[in-house]
Amino acid sequence: MAKIIHNPLVLSSSRSAEKSESCCKLSGPTSFMSSKFLGNKLLSTNSATSPATRRSAAVVAVSSDVVKEKKLKSSSSLANLLITKEEGLVLYEDMILGRAFEDMCAQMYYRGKMFGFVHLYNGQEAVSTGFIKLLKQEDCVVSTYRDHVHALSKGVPARQVMSELFGKTTGCCRGQGGSMHMFSKEHNVLGGFAFIGEGIPVATGAAFTSKYKREVLKEDCDEVTLAFFGDGTCNNGQFFECLNMAALWKLPIVFVVENNLWAIGMSHLRSTSDPQIWKKGPAFGMPGVHVDGMDVLKVREVAQEAIGRARRGEGPTLVECETYRFRGHSLADPDELRDPAEKAHYATRDPITSLKKYLFENNLANEAELKAIDKKIDEIIEDSVEFADESPVPARNQLLENVFADPRGFGIGPDGKYRCEDPKFTQGTAQV
């Protein structure tokens, strides 16, 4: 079975057939592809590609080797399971929550209850779950527009996320943000940004704050920040600026690349001179790690190491998760450019089925328990849709609220008093 999937990337785009051939000749993409070859077996050696190719390529950063060697040791003994039963169930539940939620979003969108731009995360759950389930509440997550599942994994209740998507006032941002702008101060989800690359400096700033609190304010602070972004972002200038500054100042941040090979319709191979993103880390002085993003256990291992590094103050890490989105870029995307064979191949590597298989094979859970979790999640999602349906739309005065933290920023009115003090203003009937 493994042999059939050899070199799937060649099939990825019929248009760039010539390109992919030339790609094969480069040492880069070949080892890149062979990672998937190995990555199919959950219990086998680590996520990074065959040690031989990796070692030669990774001469630049000693620390990459250190990370990989550690992983080789830990996963080589079968008796030493990667997770306990409780952890396994938590991971399973989180991934099912993400998947069920996104499927429900699609349904709701086609029924007209959700509108605008909606970007779904199906297929990438392993990355979100693998990383975010290792964080504490005080740690921060910054994401892109594909942020529903990041918010859910971090702890924002499904009800609030669904209401936000419906544009109701009970949403996590009172309906003012929308699908692409999920913010939660309580759970330290710092957004939800529509511009790719915009979240990376913001995440770096949150990490800067963590270090500042520790060193200048002398507080006991070991918060870590995770920045999630895609393969397209890795060609953007802000990404490199932040890699530089994060490494320069040793900020407690992990840069997580969700490389799903496609930026809307632009294949990663067509837009990037060197498609191996993990290599860009060592160029700036931080370890760059490549991991199979369809396997939550491997992601979790790498995440543990990277987050641990950041918490100990050893600086940033760049983690490239090779993953895939099962649906189009957004619900408005007809998804015509991707090769069905590629989609089929990745469908067989669905992270949820892989985890299920692992749990069964290692007797960590049985069918009944997992079904119970499925049912529980279904109920949560149904409840959240009901809740969102029944919630009210924002009141009129909400239009002018929250523009400023200090509403005196609306200035002084004709009567010489601050306009925000005028009762008509707050009721939404004054002229702006």
Next chain:
Amino acid sequence: MDKLNFVRDGGRKLPPGFRFEPTEEEIVFQYLSRKTFSHPLPALVIPEIDVFSMDPWQLAGDSDSEEDMYFFSNAHGCDNESERVTPSGVWKANGSSKKIINSSKRMPIVGIKKSLVFYMRSSTKIVATNWIMHQYCIALPQQEQNNCLVRIGEWSLCRIFMKKGGRQVEDDDANSYSASSSSPNYDPTIFNENFEQGIGAVALRAYSSSSANKMTVRDAINSALDEEMSADPKVFMMGEEVGEYQGAYKITKGLLDKYGPQRVVDTPITEAGFTGIGVGAAYHGLRPVVEFMTFNFSMQAIDHIINSAAKSNYMSAGQISVPIVFRGPNGAASGVGAQHSQCYAAWFGSCPGLKVLAPYSAEDARGLLKAAIRDPDPVVFLENELLYGESFPVSAETLDSSFCVPIGKAKIEREGKDVTIVAYSKMVGFSLQAADILAKEGINAEVINLRSIRPLDRAAINASVRKTNRLVTVEEGFPQHGVGAEICATVVEDSFEYLDAPVQRIAGADVPTPYAANIERMAFPQACASSFPL
């Protein structure tokens, strides 16, 4: 010079600009230090009262407000744990003390804060009330006595308030005595001569540039940054050359030495990156001041200013506020060419969620920058390079550490009745010169200094136009969609019948700024008599 007294009948009546909400560091290192070392306070904001001679509810005097009360009182009670008796009860210390260190300077004086609760005497016993006092004193670690803290000075500063439901009265940890660090290192050159006066360089700076209280805009901005960084350890500066180079225009001179590289951060040349980092830090609780070497460079970071800073409070429905200040020189300098001379007031002024300020004089610069740093929203602070070296007279209240100018209020620089001239930043100076020239021709012009581009003080502009019936707007920026256009529209909408003539806009020429000096002069408004050939 008159000492300004804002204390009447025991109550404090501050002018609108003051935001008197001092942090603990500010209480100790600005107000109490100066009082202790007999350095005159620029304005009397805190009355002197023996707080134990009256009951707490009597201390409020005539004023009814529920605000915290601040008094200078004598310090003798600070040394021991004894109870202090008042007519109807007694103040008892709750036993813990907190050390307040100036995390910025390497100055030995340390603040000590004690918390006391007022117990009322009732027939046979005493009953705790909700009146709380925080008493601050100054102490010095005595090196010979193992750095044990010894209180100095005659004064203590007392904050007295009534505890309300949600308010946390800190349970100060006596362990905080053993707090951070190192033996107090101080720079003997600053300290030895001034030890008699005892005050650090801050107070000196406030007075040093003065003869009869004049201050350059550069010093105004520097002192405002210094005081704000000293008052709140969460304020930090970030930008190119702000640290070791002492500031590209020497605005941040001396701050690196005082506050260290963690708080005055020299960045690589990455506007988008470091502006985003500033915004992220502001999201998460710090108060950054991001400097752009000129606002022309802000175009590389404008995505962060608008999309992640200005819009975030709205998109997150108030969960995430962004208390950040973006400052730097704006507009034309001299002979710097097209890419370094644009004025950005109009661009930033059209964006909701931002506050945009443009100071003119030293008082404006100081007050507006302090207001901006204390403001919980993103503020764009447009300075002007050619104004940095200009000196302006400053009133005594300007030098107080709490002095702020309210955001959104324009200032009438010169009263008049024949025509209103509205300007901001450097153009205010030109307008005043023009007004003088007009006066010789018998025209009495009123000059308004906008101070705040967003929010625009429409009320002041309209009131003035209704008085004079004619309006001229002056700006340095490009004419189309400029600040003058907005002002004109506002006046036409609100005061149409009062206008005797069409509004005149004076703006920069609609061309990228040329380099050659004579045509560069032609590209910007100049103040000159009408018959002067250009």
